[in-house]
Amino acid sequence: MQKKKVILIFLGILAMLNILAWIAVLDLSGQKFLEVTFFDVGQGDSSFIETPNGFQILIDGGPSSKVLEKLGKKMPFWDRSIDLIISSHPDPDHLLGLIDVSKNYKVGAVVTNGTVSSRPEFLEFKNLLEKNKVPLIVLKKNNQILIGENLYFKILAPLEDFEGREVADFNSSSIVAKMGYYKSAFLFMGDTPKSVEEDLVLEDGALLDSDVLKVAHHGSKTAKSEIFYETVSPKFAIIQVGLNNQYGHPHQEVLEALAKYGIYTMRTDQEGDIKIISDGENLKILSNNKTF
Numbered sequence: 410m411q412k413k414k415v416i417l418i419f420l421g422i423l424a425m426l427n428i429l430a431w432i433a434v435l436d437l438s439g440q441k442f443l444e445v446t447f448f449d450v451g452q453g454d455s456s457f458i459e460t461p462n463g464f465q466i467l468i469d470g471g472p473s474s475k476v477l478e479k480l481g482k483k484m485p486f487w488d489r490s491i492d493l494i495i496s497s498h499p500d501p502d503h504l505l506g507l508i509d510v511s512k513n514y515k516v517g518a519v520v521t522n523g524t525v526s527s528r529p530e531f532l533e534f535k536n537l538l539e540k541n542k543v544p545l546i547v548l549k550k551n552n553q554i555l556i557g558e559n560l561y562f563k564i565l566a567p568l569e570d571f572e573g574r575e576v577a578d579f580n581s582s583s584i585v586a587k588m589g590y591y592k593s594a595f596l597f598m599g600d601t602p603k604s605v606e607e608d609l610v611l612e613d614g615a616l617l618d619s620d621v622l623k624v625a626h627h628g629s630k631t632a633k634s635e636i637f638y639e640t641v642s643p644k645f646a647i648i649q650v651g652l653n654n655q656y657g658h659p660h661q662e663v664l665e666a667l668a669k670y671g672i673y674t675m676r677t678d679q680e681g682d683i684k685i686i687s688d689g690e691n692l693k694i695l696s697n698n699k700t701f
Contacts, residue, residue, distance in 0.1 A: 443560065443590045443687045445621070448479045449677035452627065452651030452658070453502035456597065457483055458588070462557040468495045468586075468597055470506025477509050479682065490515040493554075495562075495586065497599030498522060498579040499531045511537045520554070523547035523572030524582050547572050548584065559689070563587045565613055566605055580626065581605060587619060591689030594618065596641060598625035598632070606637035617641045620692060621685060622672070624648045628659020635666050645673050645685070645694065652678040675699075 441461035448455040450471030457480065458466040465484070470476045480491075491514050497503055499521075508530065510516070519538055525531070538545055548554070549570060554562040566585035576582055583599025596619040598606075606625065609617060622643040625632035627650040638646075646667050650658045659676065667674045675683050681697035694701055 443593070443689070445588075445595060445685045445687075446479075446483060447623065447647045447649055447677060447683040447685075448476060449681045449683075450475045450479065450506065450649070452654045452656070453506070454497070454599070454623075454627075454649045455479070455503075455506055456623065456649075459483075460557050460560055464492050464556050465490075466493045466495065466556075467491050467507075467510065469497050469503040469599075470494075470508070470510050472502040472505050474506065474509040476506035477513060480510070480514070489513070490517065492517040493520065494518070495520045495584065495597075496522075496534075497584045497597070498582050499524060499526045499528070499534075500579050500600065501528075501530055503599070504534060505530055508534050508537065511541065511543070516541070516543045518544040518546055520546045520548050520584070522567050522582050522584050523549070523570070523574070524579060525573060525575050526579075527575065560590045561588070563589070563616070565609060565616060566601060568605060568608055568612070578602075583625075585609065587616065590687055593620050593687040593689055593692060595621045595623070595685075596643070597623045600626040600629075600632070602626070602632055603634045603637075606632065606634040610634070610636050610640045614640050620644050620687075622646045624659070624663065624667075624674075626658075627651075627654075627656070628663045628676075629656065630660035630662045633660065633663045633666055635669070638666055638670050638672065642670070643672055644692070645675065647683055648674065648676045650676055650678050654678075 444459045446457045453471035454469040455471040455476045456468040548564045552564045567582045571582045580600040583601045586597045588595045628648040648659045684695045686693040
């Protein structure tokens with residue numbers, strides 16, 4: 410009888426240890442991080458963000474429906490909604506994929522720079538938003554989006570008001586957004602040209618400091634500003650670019666300038682999708698070819 414009692418006590422202890430072990434596993438698996446994935450969508454931009462509280466943000470959609478394949482791998486099959494889309498500017502290599510996303514996902518709201526266009530892809534996207542009653546929000550310099558605890562987007566550009574305007578070059582109207590999460594920061598540049606980068610240094614130099622820079626305009630030399638790279642001083646630069654693209658992006662001068670300032674550069678044409686995980690201070694990088 411005594412032996413049986415000892416065995417029961419021992420099994421009880423094991424059971425308690427097992428429960429504690431599961432609690433530890435659940436705590437670890439439930440730990441939340443900020444995840445930013447720079448999609449490889451060819452010659453175009455598309456980035457997916459999932460916040461620690463599960464809020465999902467898509468910045469641009471790339472040049473085709475390939476973004477649907479990417480979202481299908483990132484999101485569970487039953488999740489057919491995206492909380493927020495940020496359309497940096499209405500050039501096709503950023504906008505076309507958003508049309509497909511809007512047809513296949515319920516979108517909570519769309520942020521734009523306010524520009525308008527007579528291009529068919531812009532009109533189709535606008536009509537889809539109206540049909541689906543998706544709120545359209547125009548954000549301007551110094552506006553902020555607060556998402557959860559200690560997570561925000563600050564709009565640093567466009568530097569002028571483009572609401573309701575159609576312009577010859579949409580690149581200069583690109584939304585530049587800094588996303589901050591505790592001590593980590595990501596800077597999304599759209600297709601911002603060199604002139605705007607240099608104006609940002611003059612106007613908002615102290616605000617530019619970031620850990621991760623999404624390099625403007627796929628690494629085009631028209632968007633290369635060394636003083637800008639020096640001011641941002643990122644640890645990592647991400648170039649979203651298509652393999653063997655006809656434009657020769659990224660330009661060698663851009664790669665050399667980034668290297669000059671000790672910025673570790675990764676490219677979607679070489680690495681595939683690039684995921685960066687932040688706990689608010691430390692970053693972990695994962696791609697098809699590297700993890701560090």
